[in-house]
Amino acid sequence: MVKVGIAGIGFMGVTHFKAWEEVAGAKVTAICTRSEKKLSGDWSDIQGNFGGGGGVQDLAGVARCRELRELLADPSIDLVDLCLPTRLHPEAAVAALEQGKHVLVEKPIALTTADADRMIAAAEANGRLLMVAQVLRFWPEWLWLKQAIEGGDYGELVGLNLRRVISMPDWSRDVADLAANGGPLIDLHIHDVDFILYLLGKPAQVYATGRNAGDYINYVAANLAYPGGPTVSAQSGAVTMKGRMFQHQYEAYFERATVAFGEASEPAGIDPALKQGGSQVLTVYAPDGTASFPKPPSEPAFNAQLGHAARCVERGEPSPIIGAQSARDALAVVELEAQSVLSGRVVDVP
Structure with missing residues (x-):
């Protein structure tokens, strides 16, 4: 079972949370947000430009973290799903990779190719997978x-x-x-x-x-x-x-x-x-x-994408579809x- 921690509970964090519930062989075991309302499971204010709202979620059995460092300190988490604003991707991804976590980061990988290169280097240095959620491929x-x-x-x-x-x-x-x-x-x-x-x-x-x-x-x-x-x-x-x-x-x-x-x-x-x-x-x-x-x-695309990411983590194999280098090339x-x-x-x- 691949244990997943989601950092960032906005529109895409909610979308990923719901999709993870449909993925066999993976489970969200922790979330990270500074919002007390979101930590309570009340996501009714979260909206997007497609799909429904966040609703109210049962978070029984899900660890609730207010800071990213708390989530990264959990030794049971295999994969960190970063659904944070893009400007925060580089620091959060590098921190997670240095803590020995595999990382799936929401697109785009970063705001600049320089930051993307830093993230890729951290993944290589720590022997961990860095994948980018370019969902259109699914x-x-x-x-x-x-x-x-x-x-x-x-x-x-x-x-x-x-x-x-x-x-x-x-x-x-x-x-x-x-x-x-x-x-x-x-x-x-x-x-x-x-x-x-x-x-x-x-x-x-x-x-x-x-x-x-x-x-x-x-x-x-x-x-x-x-x-x-x-x-x-x-x-x-x-x-x-x-x-x-x-x-x-x-x-x-x-x-x-x-x-x-x-x-x-x-x-x-x-x-x-x-x-x-x-x-x-x-x-x-x-x-x-x-x-x-x-x-x-x-x-559904999000289910297929997250299922693919979980299988890559389980097998310890780089993704041939959503590897970080391809996302970096698109940003370039x-x-x-x-x-x-x-x-x-x-x-x-x-």
């Missing part, structure tokens, strides 16, 4: 797309466009502090950049335009160059109205199929039967004008996109 429709590309049934991938937008995240003080968390370029767009690298590897160049809000980039439209390969673009930002708090989608253009998927939070009154709203089930459009609706993998590409936005130039990817 999202059923995105996982289906990777399998479709690798399977080759639709021919070569010609083009790919991804979009991920949210309204201003006023449901969380930490998430709403865009200057402190890197803004949508780092906190949101990282999802799609990471997944593109998972599909295709590093691009040769990036070119991006965006809306510079001073301390952060609030909207980005990026092109990633793969010479001899597909044309790839992605857009992200905190620019939609509150009626659409969250939307992510993709269209993939193959030689013999077009594949589309979209998911969005919708306000009351939206009627999908009237083709209202922005959601679309996974759809494959064929050359003969017909469409089919394949079933993606059924396991996002940093280059920021350079491109600010300079107006194409930037080479080392």
